[in-house]
Amino acid sequence: MSTLLQKLTLDDWNEQYATLHQQGMKEPFYGGPLCRHVLDGDTRLEKLEFDPSPAALRLWNLLLTEEQRLHTARRQGRHIVGTMKDLGTIPVLAHAFPNILPFYPDGAWWTPCIMEMNDALLHVADRLGIDETFCPVRAMLAAFVTQKHFPIPDLLICSAGAVCDDFSAIVQRLHDMGHPVHWWDIPHRREPAPNEVSVQLPGGCIAPQTQITFVASELKRVADALSELAGTPLDLNQLTATIQRINKVRKRLLSLREKVFLASHSPLPALELHIAEMLSIHFCSDLTETEAVLDDLLAEVDRRINTQQGFTSTDAIRVFWVNPVADLRLMNRLENLGGRLCGTDFMFTHAIDPIPESPPPLEALAQSALADPMVGPTQDRARRILRDARTFAAEALVICRIPGASHCATEGPQLADTIRAELGIPCIEIEVPPIEDALDGSIRTKLEALLETARSNRRDR
Amino acid sequence: MAKKTVTLPIGWRGQPVASALQQKEQEPINIKGHNLTKNVYYASSFVPPEWIAAHGFRPYRILPDGHAASTEAIRVPEREGLCPYAADIAAQAGHKNQIMVFANTCDQMRRAPESVIQDPSRTFFMHIPATWNNPEAETYYQSELTRLGGYLEAMGGSAPSKENMLSIMQRYEAGRQELLASRKSCCARAHIARTSHFYQTGTCPPLHNALRSAPTSTPLMLLGSHLRQADLAIFDQIENAGAHVAIDATDGGEREWPRALQPQNMQTDPLHELAQAYFLTIPAVFRRPNDALYQWLQQAVETHSHLRGIIFVTQPWCDLWKAELPRLQSAISLPILHVPLGGGAHESRATRIEAFLEMIA
Ligand code: SF4
Ligand code: SF4
Numbered sequence: 001m002s003t004l005l006q007k008l009t010l011d012d013w014n015e016q017y018a019t020l021h022q023q024g025m026k027e028p029f030y031g032g033p034l035c036r037h038v039l040d041g042d043t044r045l046e047k048l049e050f051d052p053s054p055a056a057l058r059l060w061n062l063l064l065t066e067e068q069r070l071h072t073a074r075r076q077g078r079h080i081v082g083t084m085k086d087l088g089t090i091p092v093l094a095h096a097f098p099n100i101l102p103f104y105p106d107g108a109w110w111t112p113c114i115m116e117m118n119d120a121l122l123h124v125a126d127r128l129g130i131d132e133t134f135c136p137v138r139a140m141l142a143a144f145v146t147q148k149h150f151p152i153p154d155l156l157i158c159s160a161g162a163v164c165d166d167f168s169a170i171v172q173r174l175h176d177m178g179h180p181v182h183w184w185d186i187p188h189r190r191e192p193a194p195n196e197v198s199v200q201l202p203g204g205c206i207a208p209q210t211q212i213t214f215v216a217s218e219l220k221r222v223a224d225a226l227s228e229l230a231g232t233p234l235d236l237n238q239l240t241a242t243i244q245r246i247n248k249v250r251k252r253l254l255s256l257r258e259k260v261f262l263a264s265h266s267p268l269p270a271l272e273l274h275i276a277e278m279l280s281i282h283f284c285s286d287l288t289e290t291e292a293v294l295d296d297l298l299a300e301v302d303r304r305i306n307t308q309q310g311f312t313s314t315d316a317i318r319v320f321w322v323n324p325v326a327d328l329r330l331m332n333r334l335e336n337l338g339g340r341l342c343g344t345d346f347m348f349t350h351a352i353d354p355i356p357e358s359p360p361p362l363e364a365l366a367q368s369a370l371a372d373p374m375v376g377p378t379q380d381r382a383r384r385i386l387r388d389a390r391t392f393a394a395e396a397l398v399i400c401r402i403p404g405a406s407h408c409a410t411e412g413p414q415l416a417d418t419i420r421a422e423l424g425i426p427c428i429e430i431e432v433p434p435i436e437d438a439l440d441g442s443i444r445t446k447l448e449a450l451l452e453t454a455r456s457n458r459r460d461r
Numbered sequence: 462m463a464k465k466t467v468t469l470p471i472g473w474r475g476q477p478v479a480s481a482l483q484q485k486e487q488e489p490i491n492i493k494g495h496n497l498t499k500n501v502y503y504a505s506s507f508v509p510p511e512w513i514a515a516h517g518f519r520p521y522r523i524l525p526d527g528h529a530a531s532t533e534a535i536r537v538p539e540r541e542g543l544c545p546y547a548a549d550i551a552a553q554a555g556h557k558n559q560i561m562v563f564a565n566t567c568d569q570m571r572r573a574p575e576s577v578i579q580d581p582s583r584t585f586f587m588h589i590p591a592t593w594n595n596p597e598a599e600t601y602y603q604s605e606l607t608r609l610g611g612y613l614e615a616m617g618g619s620a621p622s623k624e625n626m627l628s629i630m631q632r633y634e635a636g637r638q639e640l641l642a643s644r645k646s647c648c649a650r651a652h653i654a655r656t657s658h659f660y661q662t663g664t665c666p667p668l669h670n671a672l673r674s675a676p677t678s679t680p681l682m683l684l685g686s687h688l689r690q691a692d693l694a695i696f697d698q699i700e701n702a703g704a705h706v707a708i709d710a711t712d713g714g715e716r717e718w719p720r721a722l723q724p725q726n727m728q729t730d731p732l733h734e735l736a737q738a739y740f741l742t743i744p745a746v747f748r749r750p751n752d753a754l755y756q757w758l759q760q761a762v763e764t765h766s767h768l769r770g771i772i773f774v775t776q777p778w779c780d781l782w783k784a785e786l787p788r789l790q791s792a793i794s795l796p797i798l799h800v801p802l803g804g805g806a807h808e809s810r811a812t813r814i815e816a817f818l819e820m821i822a
Contacts, residue, residue, distance in 0.1 A: 128787060129783070129784065129786050129787040130784060133778060133780070133783065134780060134784070158749075160591035160592055160749040161588065161590060161591045161592070162565065162568075162571060162588070163568065164568050165567050165568040165569065165779075165780035165781050166780050168568075168591070168747070168749065168780075168781065169780040169781050169783070169784035169785075170784060171749075172749065172750065172751060172784065172785075173784055173787075173788065175750050176788050181749075181750065183591065183592045183749040183750065184592060185590040185591055185592040185598060185601075185749075187588040187590070187601070188565050188571055188586060188588050190586055190588070193608075193611070193612075210604065214597065214601050217597040218592070218597060221595060221597070377575060378572065378575050378576075379575070404542070405542070406542070406567075406568040406569055406572075406778070406780060407568060407572060408542055409540055409541070409542035409543040409544070409569065409572070409573075409778065410540070410543065410572045410573055410575065410576055411572065413538065413540075413576065414575060414576050
């Protein structure tokens with residue numbers, strides 16, 4: 001018989017924490033009760049519902065202690081590198097230098113949500129002329145100004161070219177405000193011409209070799225900048241070893257996703273799955289701990305599958321989710337309304353697909369970078385979503401529209417039309433602000449309508 | 462009494478530029494005895510018309526609406542977040558049987574055409590690297606020109622001979638020089654119309670007497686996003702308020718012209734010279750970093766010491782320009798008025814321009 005697991009509120013977690021401790025729970029160096037993060041200002045946690053396992057506790061603690069880790073690394077003399085926009089490629093390169101620690105300042109995207117605007121980052125961005133017509137990543141610009149979050153990196157590396165206008169414009173401002181940026185160009189991935197030498201990229205798209213060669217040359221420039229900072233040349237053997245190690249992390253994540261999406265009851269809540277996926281981008285500045293966290297989560301998920309435990313009932317509607325949610329609470333809400341995650345494209349599928357291991361390492365990284373769903377045509381992205389939605393038997397699709405984002409002006413209808421035409425499942429687009437409380441009713445109504453339509457489709461079949 | 466028909470000169474105040482130009486769309490360009498009759502449409506300053514013409518096509522730079530909007534082209538559905546300029550340009554790809562070259566110089570331009578393309582084989586996407594202070598990006602731009610050339614040949618064009626290429630480059634260079642030389646002798650509206658005419662027909666129209674008088678009102682710079690046909694009314698509004706646009710530094714304006722082509726370099730390697738003149742010198746806002754834009758602005762302000770202010774225009778949702786406003790305000794010594802384009806705020810815009818002029822008087 002199956003067991004429906006209950007999620008915990010933050011208060012519940014305090015009791016759970018005490019119980020687990022009495023039972024001898026061992027925690028890593030960044031461990032501790034979740035409620036302490038509220039004292040640091042992460043007040044949104046009080047509105048969330050959590051997985052009750054020690055594995056999930058470790059995941060949250062890894063995520064929410066990243067800034068402390070970065071400050072510690074700086075004190076220990078490591079070089080802090082802010083990698084920006086590419087979501088997944090440059091950190092691989094940076095991890096090949098032992099004295100460099102990369103992180104994504106882009107993560108400030110979620111700060112207005114996690115801190116419920118308490119730190120006024122969006123107001124600071126407003127004052128800098130970056131208002132709500134830009135996506136929530138404008139919080140990053142403000143975080144550089146207030147300097148109350150991550151340490152200011154020793155070097156910023158940002159991709160340009162086939163990227164969103166929001167990010168490109170904001171980072172140009174950063175550059176002008178005295179934070180020099182090393183830019184590298186990623187071209188819009190195009191279809192190869194007939195007879196043009198081309199390569200299949202991770203994830204299945206095809207790109208012309210000329211584009212891969214160009215991106216590899218851009219990555220070489222990045223490697224040179226990192227070498228200069230590190231004081232050592234790039235060791236290609238070390239980079240190869242790093243790629244192999246990171247591929248093991250990516251394979252863990254792929255396995256986790258597959259298990260969660262295919263299980264009859266969701267063995268990991270949508271919220272924790274979303275957070276776990278984010279680890280693949282830069283490992284929350286701790287590759288070793290990311291490996292351990294994913295191992296714990298996989299073990300917990302295996303245990304739950306074997307004992308038929310899960311957070312959703314067997315009749316929950318299987319939802320494919322496109323784009324990250326500015327307000328993480330929506331992940332809880334999906335499940336509370338009778339849905340569950342069965343497929344995701346949080347804009348960084350290329351950071352989950354393993355990097356090819358046979359080409360020379362910079363070329364392999366170039367292939368991985370070009371596989372980014374956001375640098376190619378929307379139809380390529382739609383094809384990947386379609387393939388995954390079929391694999392995971394999705395019954396509905398949610399496209400999360402990001403306020404102000406340049407890509408959201410056109411991508412939503414294209415993705416929805418393709419999926420609707422091919423799979424015949426209901427699709428909606430919802431705009432989610434960093435704090436969705438004010439729109440609570442309308443978002444809820446849209447989600448309810450989507451789930452109801454999917455349910456009635458299910459009855460008709 | 463029969464009504465007398467009056468033909469206004471191109472660029473006459475209030476006359477829609479595109480309607481004045483539309484009839485030219487079908488006229489062949491004659492280069493060295495070759496009639497170029499088949500249009501290749503483009504919109505970006507980084508697509509050299511010389512290169513299109515050298516392949517036997519008639520380069521036609523789009524000044525959107527009044528043109529694309531009046532046809533049965535498929536349009537990108539209007540949605541919050543969509544740049545209207547990008548949507549108008551994309552509509553061109555919604556025409557059947559037209560060859561269109563897009564350059565993805567911003568995310569909106571990269572994505573807007575996706576949903577309307579009728580025939581992908583007739584649409585060419587050119588990647589313009591945003592980085593530019595390295596040889597890899599230069600080489601990539603030139604390789605994109607070569608790829609464009611191959612595409613045009615596959616679409617029925619001819620491979621350019623060096624002689625043909627030189628003559629076309631000289632012709633466009635001479636046209637640009639002529640436009641620059643006559644710049645001060647005509648009103649801004651006429652200048653933009655003559656420039657559009659040049660980029661659509663390959664020839665400079667004669668400077669009509671009616672447009673010759675040199676403006677004596679307050680000189681301003683117009684800076685910012687791409688302009689649509691409908692936006693050109695701002696030139697009239699500025700003139701009605703007692704000023705004139707002495708420098709059109711909007712995207713597509715004279716700021717985005719290539720540097721003068723060098724005869725010696727043209728002789729040695731015309732394609733390389735074309736690539737260098739366009740890629741290395743246009744101080745575009747999307748460049749990363751875009752310091753060259755500010756160098757150009759500083760220089761323009763110094764060279765044109767009579768300038769009294771800047772009207773800064775942004776299309777709705779144009780992040781690249783909007784984000785620059787605070788930086789412009791601190792980097793440029795002239796007063797700046799931000800005028801958002803689009804919407805129906807025609808009258809309030811005129812009032813704001815008048816107030817700005819009073820302030821800087
Ligand atoms: S959410 Fe979209 S617009 Fe915002 S930074 Fe990410 S890719 Fe750019
Ligand atoms: S006006 Fe701005 S957003 Fe629109 S196409 Fe031009 S640069 Fe892009």
